[in-house]
Amino acid sequence: MAIKIKKIEQPELNFWENFYFPQIFGGLWITLKHILNFKPITVQYPEEVKELPENFRGLHIMPGDDDGEIRCVACKLCEVACPTQAISIVAEAADDYGIERRPKVYNIDFMRCVFCGFCVEACPCDALRMGMKYELASYNRAGLVHTKEVFFEPNVKSNAPRDNANFLYKMQKGEILDDMEEVAKIKDLDGTYSQK
Ligand code: SF4
Numbered sequence: 001m002a003i004k005i006k007k008i009e010q011p012e013l014n015f016w017e018n019f020y021f022p023q024i025f026g027g028l029w030i031t032l033k034h035i036l037n038f039k040p041i042t043v044q045y046p047e048e049v050k051e052l053p054e055n056f057r058g059l060h061i062m063p064g065d066d067d068g069e070i071r072c073v074a075c076k077l078c079e080v081a082c083p084t085q086a087i088s089i090v091a092e093a094a095d096d097y098g099i100e101r102r103p104k105v106y107n108i109d110f111m112r113c114v115f116c117g118f119c120v121e122a123c124p125c126d127a128l129r130m131g132m133k134y135e136l137a138s139y140n141r142a143g144l145v146h147t148k149e150v151f152f153e154p155n156v157k158s159n160a161p162r163d164n165a166n167f168l169y170k171m172q173k174g175e176i177l178d179d180m181e182e183v184a185k186i187k188d189l190d191g192t193y194s195q196k
Pocket residue numbers: 081082083084085086087108112113114115116117118119120
């Protein structure tokens with residue numbers, strides 16, 4: 001293959017440029033302008049907290065449902081989706097209407113988590129979201145494994161379907177449920193997964 005050569009001519013400097021003073025004073029003038037227009041960009045943390053963009057992916061939160069319970073049904077889709085195996089879930093049987101299981105243990109290990117948000121994308125019932133908190137410092141490793149009790153934010157509500165039954169029902173109908181009247185109708189059913 002032929003090698004292409006690009007020849008660049010050395011620019012000619014005039015008499016003054018040969019002394020380099022114009023460039024030096026030009027640079028000093030730019031520095032002086034920045035000093036005169038100085039605006040501090042430092043945030044006095046922790047007294048001041050920087051405003052974060054809406055799509056910031058901070059520490060996870062678990063929204064509550066109308067009964068003040070976490071919405072997680074321990075389906076483990078988030079655990080499977082997590083690329084760093086940061087999530088560990090131990091499920092237990094649930095006797096609530098339409099829910100087979102709930103998490104007995106739900107931990108995220110923040111020594112592993114890379115805040116990619118895949119777990120939130122994978123969750124079928126809006127039980128997990130990325131929050132806005134980012135203060136994660138801990139004196140020991142155990143303090144970096146957060147439990148569902150830490151994630152739970154009962155003040156954050158979600159209208160998405162909570163239970164597997166509702167979700168599967170709507171999935172098989174080809175739509176994702178977001179209508180509370182529909183949810184109420186489905187909850188009147190006898191608790192099986194039979195399709196209408
Ligand atoms: S944000 Fe990403 S790395 Fe962290 S727990 Fe969720 S899926 Fe795993």
